[in-house]
Amino acid sequence: MTDHPRRRARVQPTPRLPADSLAYTIDRAAALVEAVVGGKALTEMIHLERITELPAPVRGAVLDLTYGSLRDYARGDRVLAHCLSKPLPLHLHAILLVALHRLEARPDTAHTIVDQAVTAVGAHAPGLKAVANGVLRKVGRERAMFEQMLEKDAQSHHRHPNWWIRLLETAQPEHWQAVLAAGNQHPPMALRANLRQLSLADASAQLTEAGLSHRILDNGALLLDTPVPVDRIPGFAEGRFSVQDAGAQWAAQWLAPRTGERVLDACAAPGGKSAHLLESADIALTALELDPTRARRIGDTLARLGLSADVRIGDARHPEHWWDGQPFDRILADVPCSASGVARRHPDIKWLRRATDIAGFAAQQSAILDALWHTLAPGGTMLYVTCSVFDAENRDQIAHFCARHADARRIAIQGRMEHQLLPDAEHDGFYYALLEKTR
Numbered sequence: 088m089t090d091h092p093r094r095r096a097r098v099q100p101t102p103r104l105p106a107d108s109l110a111y112t113i114d115r116a117a118a119l120v121e122a123v124v125g126g127k128a129l130t131e132m133i134h135l136e137r138i139t140e141l142p143a144p145v146r147g148a149v150l151d152l153t154y155g156s157l158r159d160y161a162r163g164d165r166v167l168a169h170c171l172s173k174p175l176p177l178h179l180h181a182i183l184l185v186a187l188h189r190l191e192a193r194p195d196t197a198h199t200i201v202d203q204a205v206t207a208v209g210a211h212a213p214g215l216k217a218v219a220n221g222v223l224r225k226v227g228r229e230r231a232m233f234e235q236m237l238e239k240d241a242q243s244h245h246r247h248p249n250w251w252i253r254l255l256e257t258a259q260p261e262h263w264q265a266v267l268a269a270g271n272q273h274p275p276m277a278l279r280a281n282l283r284q285l286s287l288a289d290a291s292a293q294l295t296e297a298g299l300s301h302r303i304l305d306n307g308a309l310l311l312d313t314p315v316p317v318d319r320i321p322g323f324a325e326g327r328f329s330v331q332d333a334g335a336q337w338a339a340q341w342l343a344p345r346t347g348e349r350v351l352d353a354c355a356a357p358g359g360k361s362a363h364l365l366e367s368a369d370i371a372l373t374a375l376e377l378d379p380t381r382a383r384r385i386g387d388t389l390a391r392l393g394l395s396a397d398v399r400i401g402d403a404r405h406p407e408h409w410w411d412g413q414p415f416d417r418i419l420a421d422v423p424c425s426a427s428g429v430a431r432r433h434p435d436i437k438w439l440r441r442a443t444d445i446a447g448f449a450a451q452q453s454a455i456l457d458a459l460w461h462t463l464a465p466g467g468t469m470l471y472v473t474c475s476v477f478d479a480e481n482r483d484q485i486a487h488f489c490a491r492h493a494d495a496r497r498i499a500i501q502g503r504m505e506h507q508l509l510p511d512a513e514h515d516g517f518y519y520a521l522l523e524k525t526r
């Protein structure tokens with residue numbers, strides 16, 4: 088197996104399999120896995136494959152299998168490389184990846200899994216049923232040998248690509264294993280109470296009343312003990328709560344805009360942090376976004392919460408196209424990044440990204456920072472945020488920025504010049520640094 092297993096995408100039409108069968112679920116999940124292996128983003132494929140239109144239990148099962156199979160991708164691919172003397176067509180390869188993930192997660196149902204995966208393979212290629220059956224049965228029989236084999240292979244053991252593991256070892260010599268382990272967990276679910284509508288104490292009481300046990304974290308984020316669909320959150324449609332990772336909820340607090348200030352959220356879609364800024368103070372907010380489709384989501388987010396902003400479509404690297412020349416008092420630069428701190432929410436990115444992409448993100452980020460700096464008022468502050476755990480996008484980026492700009496001063500947040508939040512049971516991975524323009 089290679090560091091980056093990109094192959095040609097070829098999504099197969101779903102053959103006739105009973106919609107309530109495991110074979111059908113495996114087959115639909117395999118179509119998504121196949122597309123990701125071919126280089127497509129999972130969210131886009133969920134949309135194209137119309138997964139959201141499936142009945143809720145089937146949809147849940149398909150997504151569960153897909154996410155799990157992508158988390159375990161390196162393991163399944165390693166096992167198949169060992170077992171197959173010549174490659175299978177991509178969709179059948181994906182069916183086996185999904186089946187191998189399921190076998191590891193539910194060994195108690197091995198017989199059914201093998202039977203249903205072989206049925207799914209047979210629906211596409213009856214002549215390859217015996218091969219599929221042989222591989223899956225061999226894995227069941229020689230479980231201990233495969234475990235040992237995977238244990239020795241870093242990608243399989245950590246369920247992350249080798250280049251990613253190497254970067255993390257350098258960036259986080261003491262924590263890299265914990266970060267990788269957290270990246271393989273199911274993500275936590277945190278809520279943000281809309282403090283314009285209710286107090287934190289009332290918000291907590293309403294969640295308790297709705298049967299949603301939770302904890303209130305230091306920054307006021309409400310961490311649910313168990314993730315739930317949003318329709319179980321009381322008053323969600325009326326804007327009482329938003330779903331937002333607890334790590335992301337530091338942004339508004341640390342930028343700390345004051346009443347009447349001009350604030351720019353420079354990379355704003357889907358608008359989670361814009362909304363939080365608007366909930367926290369009466370400010371004049373410009374929400375800028377490069378991607379017009381994503382920009383529409385900012386409007387949706389704000390409308391649900393009864394908030395408004397000047398939403399603009401534009402490139403943060405080119406203020407001449409969207410800026411009226413009036414300096415901003417505060418800027419939130421929540422820049423595009425590798426998203427390595429949120430890989431457990433998007434397990435496809437581990438296999439879609441390449442090591443060389445990181446330098447590309449860093450170059451984009453420094454261009455955005457340099458351009459935004461001109462739009463900041465003297466004495467104003469800019470909060471730099473990524474959801475990355477790689478130094479090139481975080482501490483190195485800010486060190487280089489300060490070296491380029493003599494009028495930039497780093498400001499301590501809660502006693503620290505920067506905050507590298509590592510993903511754990513409470514929050515995702517984020518990086519924060521606050522900069523003041525001195526003149």
Ligand SMILES: C[S@@+](CC[C@H](N)C(=O)[O-])C[C@H]1O[C@@H](n2cnc3c(N)ncnc32)[C@H](O)[C@@H]1O
Nearest residue numbers: 354355356357358359360376377402403421423
């Ligand atoms: C990390 S996401 C922002 C998340 C958002 N702040 C929130 O909390 O909901 C980064 C966003 O920046 C946008 N983007 C990427 N390059 C940009 C650019 N040059 N100018 C403006 N927006 C950009 C992306 O399309 C993406 O929506």
